Structure formats: C-alpha cells, structure tokens
Amino acid sequence: MTKQKYINPELESGFRDYLPEEMIVRQMMCDKVRAIFERFGFLPLDTPGIEKEEVLTGGDANFTKQIFRAGLKGGNENLALRFDLTVPLARVVSLYQDKLPRPFKRYQMGKCWRGERPQAGRFREFMQFDADIVGSARMSADAEIISLMYEVMTELGLKNFLIRINNRKILNGLSDFIGYDSKSNADVLRIIDKLEKIEWDGVVKELKEVVKLDDSQINKLKQFLDLRELSSAEIINKISQLMSNSIVAMEGINELVEMTKNISALGVPEQSWKIDLSIARGLGYYTATVFETILTDLPSIGSVFSGGRYDDLVSRFSAQNIPAVGASVGVDRLFVAMEKLRLIKKSKTFVKAVVLNFDKEAEDYCQKIVTMLRKNNIDSEIYLGKEVNLKGQLSYALTQEIPVVLIAGDKEKQTNTVQIKNVVSREQKEVHFEDVVKIVEKLI
Amino acid sequence: MTKQKYINPELESGFRDYLPEEMIVRQMMCDKVRAIFERFGFLPLDTPGIEKEEVLTGGDANFTKQIFRAGLKGGNENLALRFDLTVPLARVVSLYQDKLPRPFKRYQMGKCWRGERPQAGRFREFMQFDADIVGSARMSADAEIISLMYEVMTELGLKNFLIRINNRKILNGLSDFIGYDSKSNADVLRIIDKLEKIEWDGVVKELKEVVKLDDSQINKLKQFLDLRELSSAEIINKISQLMSNSIVAMEGINELVEMTKNISALGVPEQSWKIDLSIARGLGYYTATVFETILTDLPSIGSVFSGGRYDDLVSRFSAQNIPAVGASVGVDRLFVAMEKLRLIKKSKTFVKAVVLNFDKEAEDYCQKIVTMLRKNNIDSEIYLGKEVNLKGQLSYALTQEIPVVLIAGDKEKQTNTVQIKNVVSREQKEVHFEDVVKIVEKLI
Numbered sequence: 001m002t003k004q005k006y007i008n009p010e011l012e013s014g015f016r017d018y019l020p021e022e023m024i025v026r027q028m029m030c031d032k033v034r035a036i037f038e039r040f041g042f043l044p045l046d047t048p049g050i051e052k053e054e055v056l057t058g059g060d061a062n063f064t065k066q067i068f069r070a071g072l073k074g075g076n077e078n079l080a081l082r083f084d085l086t087v088p089l090a091r092v093v094s095l096y097q098d099k100l101p102r103p104f105k106r107y108q109m110g111k112c113w114r115g116e117r118p119q120a121g122r123f124r125e126f127m128q129f130d131a132d133i134v135g136s137a138r139m140s141a142d143a144e145i146i147s148l149m150y151e152v153m154t155e156l157g158l159k160n161f162l163i164r165i166n167n168r169k170i171l172n173g174l175s176d177f178i179g180y181d182s183k184s185n186a187d188v189l190r191i192i193d194k195l196e197k198i199e200w201d202g203v204v205k206e207l208k209e210v211v212k213l214d215d216s217q218i219n220k221l222k223q224f225l226d227l228r229e230l231s232s233a234e235i236i237n238k239i240s241q242l243m244s245n246s247i248v249a250m251e252g253i254n255e256l257v258e259m260t261k262n263i264s265a266l267g268v269p270e271q272s273w274k275i276d277l278s279i280a281r282g283l284g285y286y287t288a289t290v291f292e293t294i295l296t297d298l299p300s301i302g303s304v305f306s307g308g309r310y311d312d313l314v315s316r317f318s319a320q321n322i323p324a325v326g327a328s329v330g331v332d333r334l335f336v337a338m339e340k341l342r343l344i345k346k347s348k349t350f351v352k353a354v355v356l357n358f359d360k361e362a363e364d365y366c367q368k369i370v371t372m373l374r375k376n377n378i379d380s381e382i383y384l385g386k387e388v389n390l391k392g393q394l395s396y397a398l399t400q401e402i403p404v405v406l407i408a409g410d411k412e413k414q415t416n417t418v419q420i421k422n423v424v425s426r427e428q429k430e431v432h433f434e435d436v437v438k439i440v441e442k443l444i
Numbered sequence: 445m446t447k448q449k450y451i452n453p454e455l456e457s458g459f460r461d462y463l464p465e466e467m468i469v470r471q472m473m474c475d476k477v478r479a480i481f482e483r484f485g486f487l488p489l490d491t492p493g494i495e496k497e498e499v500l501t502g503g504d505a506n507f508t509k510q511i512f513r514a515g516l517k518g519g520n521e522n523l524a525l526r527f528d529l530t531v532p533l534a535r536v537v538s539l540y541q542d543k544l545p546r547p548f549k550r551y552q553m554g555k556c557w558r559g560e561r562p563q564a565g566r567f568r569e570f571m572q573f574d575a576d577i578v579g580s581a582r583m584s585a586d587a588e589i590i591s592l593m594y595e596v597m598t599e600l601g602l603k604n605f606l607i608r609i610n611n612r613k614i615l616n617g618l619s620d621f622i623g624y625d626s627k628s629n630a631d632v633l634r635i636i637d638k639l640e641k642i643e644w645d646g647v648v649k650e651l652k653e654v655v656k657l658d659d660s661q662i663n664k665l666k667q668f669l670d671l672r673e674l675s676s677a678e679i680i681n682k683i684s685q686l687m688s689n690s691i692v693a694m695e696g697i698n699e700l701v702e703m704t705k706n707i708s709a710l711g712v713p714e715q716s717w718k719i720d721l722s723i724a725r726g727l728g729y730y731t732a733t734v735f736e737t738i739l740t741d742l743p744s745i746g747s748v749f750s751g752g753r754y755d756d757l758v759s760r761f762s763a764q765n766i767p768a769v770g771a772s773v774g775v776d777r778l779f780v781a782m783e784k785l786r787l788i789k790k791s792k793t794f795v796k797a798v799v800l801n802f803d804k805e806a807e808d809y810c811q812k813i814v815t816m817l818r819k820n821n822i823d824s825e826i827y828l829g830k831e832v833n834l835k836g837q838l839s840y841a842l843t844q845e846i847p848v849v850l851i852a853g854d855k856e857k858q859t860n861t862v863q864i865k866n867v868v869s870r871e872q873k874e875v876h877f878e879d880v881v882k883i884v885e886k887l888i
Contacts, residue, residue: 065517
C-alpha cells in the first residue's frame with residue numbers, strides 16, 4: 001500500500017470562504033440593497049471577471065503591480081482579473097452605446113480582486129456592489145445617488161450614520177488659493193485624505209517634506225480645513241469668500257450648493273449629511289462631487305458606502321466625454337459593522353421544519369409529508385444523515401436550530417397521522433396528515 | 445496636440461457581457477431557482493474564485509491545460525481560477541468538518557472559468573449553480589436531488605422534459621458482463637457517452653479501434669444498449685437477468701431500484717423520468733447514480749440540469765470517505781432554451797413609472813413625487829438625461845418601455861397636481877399630489 005499524500009485544504013491568505021451561517025445573513029443584506037437599487041430604477045449589468053489587462057489599467061503601470069493576471073498555461077494572452085466594477089462599466093458604455101438607455105442607470109454586484117497585502121478585514125478577493133448613473137451631468141444625478149445611499153442605510157436599520165460630502169473642484173482650487181504648483185495637487189490631496197489617521201501634526205510634517213510648503217502656506221491650508229467644524233451652511237458661506245480667487249473652486253462650490261438643495265428635495269434629512277472639505281476619496285478618477293458614509297457609532301471602521309462623480313473615465317476608450325456619478329457599498333465592512341451593532345444575527349438555517357426519517361418502512365410516508373410542506377412554500381427537509389434512531393435525529397434538529405420537527409414512523413403511516421413537535425416550547429401533538437400544513441404554518 | 449490612442453473595448457473571445465435586457469430575466473430565473481433550492485433546505489455557501497492550483501487539479505496534469513492560472517506580476521504563487529463548484533465544496537467539507545451540519549445540504553452560485561476553445565454557446569467564463577448533499581449515502585438523497593430538479597424545471601414553466609437516470613456501477617459491470625479488462629472501462633464509457641452524437645456505427649468503429657473489442661463482445665454491448673428502448677420497469681427486469689454475473693452491476697441495479705421508488709414517493713411523476721443505460725456523464729468523479737435533463741422539444745441543446753453521486757471526492761484532502769450527491773443547473777443553456785421556447789420575454793426595464801423633469805423651477809417638486817413613489821415601493825425614476833423638453837423626455841420613456849409617465853412643470857407645482865400618462869392607452873389625467881400613488885398603482 002502506498003501512503004497517500006493529501007492536499008492541504010487551507011485557502012491562500014487573503015481569500016476566504018463564507019459558510020452558511022454567514023452567507024444567509026449576507027445574502028439577506030445584499031437582497032435588500034438590490035431591492036432598493038431596483039426601486040430607484042437602477043438596472044442590472046454583468047461583466048466578466050477576466051478582462052484584457054490594458055482595459056483595466058489603461059496602460060498605467062502603477063496598477064500593474066496590484067493586478068491579478070489570468071492566463072492559460074502556455075498562453076500569451078494579456079488577461080487580468082478586474083479590480084473594480086467602474087472600469088468595466090466604462091468599457092460597456094463605450095462598446096454598446098446604441099443599445100443602452102441614456103442616461104444609463106445600472107447596478108452591478110460581483111467579485112473583484114486586488115493584490116494587496118492581506119491584513120485584518122482586507123481581502124484579495126472581495127464583493128463589490130455599485131450603483132452608477134452614466135450620461136447625466138446634472139447635479140440632481142449626484143443627489144439621486146446620495147438619496148439612494150440614505151435609503152439603503154436607513155432600510156438596513158442603521159440610524160447613526162453621516163454622509164460626508166465634498167467637491168474635488170474645491171480641492172483642486174487649493175493650489176490657486178494657497179499658491180503652489182498645481183502639479184503638487186495630487187500629493188496635497190493624498191496627504192489631506194490621511195487627516196483622520198495621522199492627525200494635523202502628521203499632515204504638517206508630510207506637507208513640509210513632500211510638497212515643501214512653508215509655514216504661511218500651511219496656515220492657509222489650516223484656515224481651509226478649520227472650516228470643517230462649522231455647519232454645512234456656514235461652510236458654504238465662508239468658503240465662497242475664502243476661495244473667491246479660484247475659478248475652479250467657485251465652480252465646485254456652486255455645484256455643491258445646487259447638489260445639496262437637490263438632496264433635501266429628495267427627502268434626505270439634514271442630520272444625515274454634512275459638507276466636509278477634507279474628503280478627497282483616494283482614487284484618481286473623481287472629478288467633482290465626492291462622498292462617503294461613516295457610522296458615528298463605529299467611526300474606526302471607515303466609510304461603508306462611498307463614491308463620487310467621474311466625468312473622464314470613458315475617454316480611455318473613445319473620444320466621447322460621458323459624465324458619470326456613482327457609489328459603491330462596502331459589503332464586507334458594512335456586514336462587519338452591522339454585526340457589531342447587533343443589527344444582524346447569524347443564523348444556522350432558514351429551514352422551518354424537518355421530517356425525521358428513522359423507520360425504513362415509513363420513509364415513503366415521510367417523503368410525502370416533506371413534499372407537501374414544500375408545495376406549500378415551507379422551507380423544509382427530510383433527515384438524510386447517518387443517525388438511525390429518533391434521538392440522534394432530534395439532536396440534528398436541535399443543533400441546526402430548526403423550529404419544527406415532524407415525526408412519523410410506521411404507526412403514524414398506518415393511521416395517516418404525524419407527530420408535530422415545537423422545539424422551542426417542547427410541546428408535541430399528533431395531527432392528521434391533512435392538517436399538517438395548517439399546524440406547521442402556525443408554529444413558524 | 446498629441447493624438448490619443450484609444451483602448452479597444454471589445455472583450456476577449458470566450459467572454460461576454462450581460463446587458464440589462466438579458467440580466468433582468470436571467471436574474472428572475474436565478475432567483476426562482478434559488479428560492480426552490482432554499483425551499484428544499486439547501487443552504488448557501490460562497491468560496492473564492494481563486495484557489496491553489498493543486499486544490500483544483502488534485503495534481504492531475506490533464507486538468508492543467510484547461511485551467512486559468514492567476515497570479516501577481518512577479519509573484520510565484522501557484523493560484524488558479526476554479527473550473528467548477530464541486531472541488532471547492534469538497535475542500536470546504538474537509539476543512540470545516542466541525543462547523544458544518546451533517547449531512548450538509550448546500551447550494552452555490554458563482555462564476556467558473558475553463559480554457560476551452562470558444563465556440564457557439566460555450567464560454568470561457570460561465571455561471572455555475574449547484575445543489576449538493578454531502579454526507580449521506582442514502583438513495584433517498586439521490587432521489588431528493590432528482591425531486592429538486594423536477595420541481596425547478598416545472599416551476600420554470602418547462603413541461604416537456606425528461607430526466608434520464610443511470611447508475612455508474614451498472615456501467616462498471618460491463619467489463620464482467622462483456623469480458624474485457626476493466627482498465628478499458630473508462631474508454632468504453634467515454635465511447636458510449638457519444639452514442640447520440642456519433643450513433644451506433646460510430647460507437648462500433650471506436651470500440652474496435654480504441655478498445656479492440658471483437659464482434660461477439662460488441663454484440664453483447666448492443667444487447668445491453670438495446671434495452672434503452674424499453675420502459676424503466678422492463679429495463680430493470682431484463683438487466684437483472686442479463687448482468688447477474690457482475691456483482692458491481694447488481695449493486696448498481698439495486699440502488700437504482702431503491703432510488704426510483706424514492707422519487708415516486710417524493711411526487712416526481714413517471715412521465716418525467718426514465719432509466720437510460722447509456723448515460724455515463726463525462727466527468728471522472730461520479731461513482732453511482734448519474735442523471736441528466738433534456739428538453740424533449742429541444743434535444744439538440746443537450747442536458748440543462750445534471751449530476752450524480754460522487755463518493756470519493758473529499759478523499760483528495762483527507763483519509764475520510766464522505767459520500768455526496770448533487771446536480772448543477774446549466775444556467776446559460778437553460779436560459780437559451782427558455783428563450784427559444786418563449787418562456788422568457790426579455791424586457792428593457794422593470795421600472796414602472798418615470799417622472800419627467802423639464803422645468804428647472806419644478807425639479808424639487810418632481811423629486812418629491814419620485815421619492816413618494818419609491819416610499820410606496822414602486823420602482824421608479826426621475827428623468828436625469830440630456831433632453832430638456834417634454835417631447836424628448838417622453839421619447840425616452842417610450843424607448844425604455846416604462847408604462848407610466850408623470851408630468852409636472854411649474855404650473856403643476858403651484859397647484860400641487862401631477863399629469864399622469866398611461867403610455868399604453870395614451871390616456872392622460874390630472875390628479876392631486878395626494879392621489880398620485882393610488883392612481884399609479886392602478887396603472888401598473
């Protein structure tokens with residue numbers, strides 16, 4: 001006999017399985033989000049996980065490091081796994097221009113992959129769930145996305161959240177306002193974006209080291225960032241005075257004013273959002289409105305639903321300029337948050353009833369019972385495991401937390417009856433076959 | 445000005461996008477299948493698209509050619525994309541033995557990838573949708589899967605289908621019955637599996653060339669295959685006599701008898717299934733029951749729902765022997781078939797109402813209207829596109845086949861009214877803001 005070498009079933013780090021206990025509630029959450037997206041008129045789209053590498057990176061070598069390449073052994077295709085759903089959306093919009101509605105409101109849910117260093121709560125494969133409006137330059141489109149976010153958060157039962165809103169044009173105006181080369185803008189934004197993590201002292205240090213700002217310039221930036229503490233209305237008021245020398249900033253301020261008027265008309269209450277001038281949102285492609293959602297009870301978890309306007313993305317594929325705005329649910333983060341806030345209770349099963357199956361002579365009768373339950377839309381099963389006696393099978397029902405147990409042996413088969421046990425109250429009664437559905441429905 | 449080089453947005457061959465028109469009905473189909481899987485007590489599981497290559501191939505070099513490898517640039521990880529959901533299930537079962545119910549009934553829906561040569565209806569990335577029962581050796585588990593298949597087909601509106609059933613042990617007994625080296629069994633099964641494609645003459649040719657069977661041996665095989673024409677009951681009767689010299693075949697026959705008794709008790713009508721001794725199901729891992737579902741109106745499309753029992757799969761990862769049985773929906777094939785049979789009608793949208801948005805002064809009023817519709821669970825949108833006048837916006841509603849159009853300009857805003865247009869009947873009436881929901885609900 002040769003000794004068999006077994007293959008290790010552990011996953012590579014950065015990847016994970018979702019067992020039923022987690023998947024059941026995860027799916028409930030995603031189903032709810034999807035229903036709201038649909039109620040807002042977003043239509044479903046699906047695109048492949050594998051795309052041509054140049055489609056994904058746009059030729060930008062910075063991306064290449066983080067991208068999972070995909071290929072056949074010996075093949076020389078330049079294929080890779082998508083790292084988000086926004087780039088594929090841009091590709092779809094440029095490829096099927098005549099087939100898509102204008103504007104195109106779409107949602108998409110799917111796996112994405114990034115070669116990040118695995119760390120707590122960060123995975124190399126993750127679920128992305130996006131809603132975007134492509135082909136509308138109206139600020140009411142941005143407002144619609146924020147209204148959608150508000151509705152999702154509220155219907156998921158989250159009460160203490162804040163949607164923080166900004167406009168990248170205001171940030172782009174910082175170079176005019178403070179007086180530095182606009183080429184340094186990306187660096188300045190990246191540093192500001194870290195404000196919550198590294199605090200003001202850290203920001204000052206990086207601004208001096210990386211962008212070489214002097215004290216008076218840093219002071220002006222502080223003036224700007226200090227407005228954060230004010231109310232949204234006060235911020236608009238002050239910033240319009242402060243940055244009046246920057247054409248681009250004033251454009252952003254006007255857009256922000258219009259957008260926030262729109263979200264009020266869409267029924268988003270004032271306490272759910274706030275202008276926050278420090279919000280930049282990391283990714284390069286945002287061009288105007290940006291927003292993120294934090295949970296005020298769990299600020300450390302970061303944004304759970306964020307996005308913005310990106311008016312240049314389709315230009316990678318064609319000469320057209322198609323404006324777009326959208327947001328992405330952080331499915332994993334949101335799930336973790338809802339668990340911590342006890343808004344989600346994991347459950348082992350949704351099965352409501354199990355028919356035990358311990359008497360070979362009565363198995364056909366048990367199968368008739370479970371078939372009847374299913375025909376009446378009751379999620380149910382017949383015991384199919386190894387345990388042969390009643391006690392062992394009952395303990396399966398208990399472990400699996402199935403609330404109703406139906407028991408039928410040869411005696412019950414002969415008399416056309418069933419023993420129905422309420423696992424919670426421990427009550428048990430004998431009922432006629434015809435009454436089984438009615439009684440089970442009362443118990444679940 | 446430099447001339448920009450645009451990136452080609454076409455997909456690599458073998459991959460495809462699903463635009464909303466197709467996704468809407470595809471999702472409806474998948475939602476329905478999922479609901480039935482849940483009603484039968486199958487629990488959801490999710491596993492990563494990327495796995496270690498040796499997990500997927502089990503070290504079998506034959507697989508390696510068809511597998512998409514996945515890796516970071518410069519990384520030397522041996523990762524690959526899954527080609528089915530069965531191998532990941534086996535890995536999960538061996539990894540989380542103590543966390544999973546016994547038996548473990550799970551369903552999983554997800555993308556899989558195979559490096560097949562792209563051809564009509566065959567894609568390199570495809571959706572797999574499986575239901576399996578792991579940890580039950582009972583024939584009633586096999587019957588449960590067939591009952592599930594029957595229910596899915598029926599509830600999807602498919603009437604003319606046939607579930608063809610066999611047991612691999614009967615086929616494994618052919619070497620005893622016919623008298624050839626059991627090492628040739630795989631070849632013989634592979635050739636029989638092609639019976640419908642290459643017909644009997646083709647089978648004979650290959651049996652002579654590949655397995656070197658002589659005429660008397662081929663005659664015995666013909667005797668065996670000719671039983672196909674008989675009814676299920678007659679097949680059982682004749683085959684028990686014919687193959688009584690093969691212990692393994694008799695085991696398979698007894699299992700088949702027990703299994704078919706069980707499917708009757710589970711309410712699967714006799715006209716929906718048939719024993720077919722030629723069914724082998726290509727993949728190597730089946731060990732006993734095998735089945736497939738063909739549409740009698742569209743036989744050329746092949747099997748749309750198939751599977752079988754595989755009792756050895758988990759042994760790749762551990763010394764345990766865990767029996768399992770399951771089936772997989774051919775989502776793409778089934779979808780194509782349902783379209784051909786006109787059971788699916790593509791639709792551009794599920795949006796029931798659109799509020800036009802042509803008067804800047806009344807935009808906030810229009811936003812209040814759409815918010816109210818959504819609060820009342822009506823899938824609806826406010827027009828956000830480029831068209832500025834009523835006519836252009838109406839034509840959007842017509843193109844998108846949205847049945848109800850709501851019109852409100854400044855006049856309506858002042859009088860707190862809305863014009864509601866029934867696109868189908870072309871009727872239009874003015875109603876009060878308070879009555880909008882009631883009227884729209886009547887029209888949809």
